[in-house]
Amino acid sequence: MRPYSLTYICCQLLLLLALLPLRGNAQGKNFKTGPAPAWLAPYTPDLNKKPNDKDISDGYFLLLYEEQQQAELKSSYHHTIRQIVSEAGIQNGSEISVDYDPSYQQLVFHQVIVRRNGKIINKLNPARFEFLQQEQDLSRFIYSGTFTAYLILEDVRKDDQIEYAFSLTGRNPIFEDKYFNNFYFVTYQPIVNYYKNLIAGPHRNIHFKTFNGARMPEQKALNGLNLYEWNIKDLEEMEEEDSQTPSWYNNYPYVQASEYTGWKEIADWARQINKHTPPGNGIKTKVAALKKEAGNDKEIYLQNAVRFVQDDIRYMGIEMGENSHRPNSPEKILSQRFGDCKDKSLLLCTLLQADSINASMAYVNTYSKRKVAEKLPSPYAFNHAIVYVTLNGKHYWIDPTVSYQRGGLKNFSQPAYQLALVITDTTTTLTPANPVSTGSIKILERLDFPRRFDYPATLAVTSTYTGKFADNTRYDFATSSGKDKEAAFQKYYKSIYGEVTTTDAITLQDSTNSNKIVVLENYEISNPWKRDSINKGTFTAKAVAQALVSEIAFITDTKRKSPILLKYPEDLDYTIEVILPSDWANSSDALHIKNEYYQFDYTQRVAGRSLFMHYQYKTFNDHIPVDFIPQYVKDVTAIDQLTAQQFSWTQEGTSTPVASNKGINWLVVAMALLFTAFFTYLAWKYYQRSVLPVKYPVNSIPIGGWLILLAIGVTFTPFTMMKDLLDTETFSNSLWEQLANRKDLGNISVLQLFLVAEIIANTFLIVYSILLVVLFYNRRDIFPFSLATFCFAVLVINVADVHLTAHLFKTPLSPNLPYFIIRQLVYMLVWVPYLLKSDRAKSTFTIPHHSQQEEEHKQLY
Incomplete structure (x- = not known):
């Protein structure tokens, strides 16, 4: 058994403690109790107001929600009063929690009281607080160091009033002294008194921009400072949007505030925190190895460098304090072999620049995408870092966090982030970052029905993926066991055809040079024919274009007020061959739709016993705007009628296939x-x-x-x-x-x-x-x-x-x-x-x- 040194054991214990949820008391958590700050603006709520009883859902409502911010002191004050109205409110409203980062923030609780029958009960006891480091983003391999101060109140009763107030002081030093923030005016529960403000020095040129009907603040003077405040009497409750809306869509009323005047300021700030340092010995050694592999071919060098950073440097972000935005040195990332998006992007830029390849980091927003242009400039406008490369007159957008990406540069799959801020000294605006090569999906399902009712049918599936779809499939197979993958595929077809068993192991054919993957599946369907309960002596079977159904949002509400998500870019070529016991009659069903958002084509072809149902679906945008929804609903309704076909057959020996979507014989x-x-x-x-x-x-x-x-x-x-x-x-x-x-x-x-x-x-x-x-x-x-x-x-x-x-x-x-x-x-x-x-x-x-x-x-x- 190999002996381990004391240093090694201590390092392993420290790493384990860093990655597991932590729990403890206030000691060392930058927490204390104290009086309310003196800088607060005067505010008097109407504590006699009540909401409509029918609007109360969790057994309590907020009599007061107050938030004040002091930009000069980097401090924010939060004041809440909860009114418990039922037993459900005791369950749902008797805990207090605050999230903060003790590395640069101090949490000060000013009061926790319970009002009951005219009496005030003090509940502020520092020893009762628990501190949890839950790390909700750890599933995404991100460790942020954020803590939750948690207080469970004892002896809470119906009709109690819970009031608490706290302050958070401190700001991430990575942002220097520039102020920016978003003020949201949204609630999912009744709030009777709603007040927010911002107190800032007159030297700050703060710009405000409203979204979705939010109000601009009222500006006043307060002790030589500027007071921007929102005193809202009736805050409208919001309903959550469904999952069929694009990621950039936001219908919440909010106001954005920022001191930044343009994207150049953000690019200059990013250049300062993403400085390129002289390569160390590790970087020099790796560059030499990459050059040796590529010879004098810079395209091969670029391709190999990208694969090294993508596949050999695992994704893991320790984003505490300034490291939320400041990357670690490329030398460190190369040595530890892990890093987050900014770490991997800076490492890739360093490797490429070492071979005189023009490479720059770029900021994107994976949710807002092109809508980022509508926001005021601020570091919060972006949530992801990638690399922008120019080589031999061609431009490439490379995401170093993508794994198992293959293929040469000519068919390299680029992300569809739509807009990016390239971090250079000449950047003044956002740059379009649209995909050049995206790939396609081609599926052939061969469904062969038996000539006897007691025999099983066979289903053979050939799926061909190229471009980004091949990358996704490769990653999917690499991160799942063959057993789990077969079980998932079998479950998928069981949901369509019932009793389905796998007859052969799933085969994966991967052509990495062309970035093409072919997946072969074979199944047996027991009892494919079902007795028709209406037409005696007749049996029915079906074929379902489930691969198409999974790609389209089948919306029926023509009065919908939010845009509809489209999978983009999408290129699906899908054929179902149905083989029945006897020859088909001629079939001429067809549907062709094309507009600026999508294209759909459906045709049928008959060849003896085989019916070929051919679907083609492409998207040209990531959403359907509201004004186009009535036409979209009409189109998907017509498409939906073609996604499933039912076939009839008379009793054994006399096959009569009938497609269920035939017309009426008016004669x-x-x-x-x-x-x-x-x-x-x-x-x-x-x-x-x-x-x-x-x-x-x-x-x-x-x-x-x-x-x-x-x-x-x-x-x-x-x-x-x-x-x-x-x-x-x-x-x-x-x-x-x-x-x-x-x-x-x-x-x-x-x-x-x-x-x-x-x-x-x-x-x-x-x-x-x-x-x-x-x-x-x-x-x-x-x-x-x-x-x-x-x-x-x-x-x-x-x-x-x-x-x-x-x-x-x-x-x-x-x-x-x-x-x-x-x-x-x-x-x-x-x-x-x-x-x-x-x-x-x-x-x-x-x-x-x-x-x-x-x-x-x-x-x-």
Whole structure:
């Protein structure tokens, strides 16, 4: 066992302590208690105000939120009063927490009190505070040194009022003495009194800019200083935006304040903190090695240097104090082999400049992107550092924090940060930083359905990624185990097709020189055919363009007030080949959309048993503006109808694939309407008949007794029959198109005549069922005979239809036929005798047609 020195052990313990959440008391945490500062501006809130009860959600509201800032003293004062109104408020409002950095900030608590029934209870006890170093950004490999002072209040009750105040003094020295800040005026809970201010010396030329309807501050004089204040009586509560908005979108009212007058000042400040130091021995050795590998080819040198910094220098940021913005020396980063974005960017610049390659650091905002130009200049305008390179007349934007990036410079994938501040002595404005080469995704899914219903289907997927998509895929596979990746892919297809199992291990083919990755997947789908609950003897299956669905935001709200996020840049070429047991009918569905934001193309191609559904989707912008949303909703609604296709197949041995999005056969619809009109005329003539001889006077009792049950069946029968007819494929073009291609069924004309006869029979029964409703509620004397005839006709027509369908289409008899016959016979044996024998029925259905009544009346008188 290797012995370790005491120094080594101590270093490891210190590193462990630095990276784990810390907990402790106030000692060494730059914390104390004391009176409120004397520099505060006078402010008197209205403590008698109350919010609307319906706006209180967490069991408490803020009676006061006060924040005052003193730029000259680098201090801020915070004063809050919480009003507990329910038991929920005791749970949600009984803790106090403050985040701060003790390396340059001092936290002073001035008061913590509870008001109860007119009494004041002092809760300010320094020994009760806990100090936690939770490091919420540690999951992103960033260690900032921020602490949370945490106080859990004891004995809090309903109707208590909790008041506390504290000050934070100190500012990160990296920002020198320039003032800049953002003042947000947003709340997610009721605030009755809301006050903010800024107190600054008259020598400061502070610029203000408002966003999203925020108010400019009122300017006053205070003890020889300038007082900028916001005293807001009614602060509007905000609703959080959904995840479909672009990262740069911000609808919160806020005011930006900054002493900086232009981007040149920010570039000059950045140059001072990103100074290039003379290379040390480590840098010189690495430069020599890179030159030896590249020979005299600067492009190869650039490529190798980028890969070294990206892959060999791991991402880890210890950003305490000035190191939040000041990078460590390249020599140190090279030695420790880790650093954050600014560390890695400065190291890459140093390596490139050593070979006379023009390289500069650049600041970008990964969230605001091009919207950064709308902000006032300040160091807070940026959150990320990259490298801008010029070589042989070409420009490159390189992100040293990207891992597993491959390919030559000509197809190098560059980030889409849109705008950047290049850190040079000549910089005066922002520079466009748009991607040059982005890559594409090409997917082919081959879905082969079996010729038997009890056999599994197979799914073979070939996905080809280039450019940034290859980089992302390479990183994804490198950071996941093969087992986890297979499980994730299998789960993905299970959500679409149900019982899916992997038949072969996922294969990854990586061509690093061309930056191209091909991923091969193979699956088996158990029980792909599902029995159609409506059309007996028919089975259905589906194909879903899930890869397309994942890329598009399917929004339906045309009155949306916020822009819609588009994945940008996006270039998807997606084909689904569906192979069914028999040849397809011709298919001509297509959709083409192109505008300044996106392009979508969909086409279908038939080749024997295969249907090729081809989708192409590209984006040209990162969002859909609000005024274009109605058109976008219209477009994605049309696209959505093409993302899933359902196919039908008759029972074993007679495959009849049918695409679910076929149009209507209007000739068949017209024929059905024509026969409906004809049978309606016959029903009207039949309605005028009566049971002869007509008895006069007419005595009829109201419908009642067991006839109430019969009324339910008679009333709903027309609706049931119409639904069954509309649910069939008789009115679909696809049925008639495929019928013409069914050479295995013999004389197609006979089949077509049979389908026409089905339509005639169905319209006859529907019109007849409606006639029964009219006869029943008019208590006509011909109803009993008409119902008996109808029941017999339904039985004969349906039995004949099932047998002829099986014979002509060469399918087995429906297994539900015996149940139908039994059910229909039971119905007839119950109601027909009841109507003929029951005294109530005989006394109810006695009314003849009015023409027969008039004729009988004339004969009598």
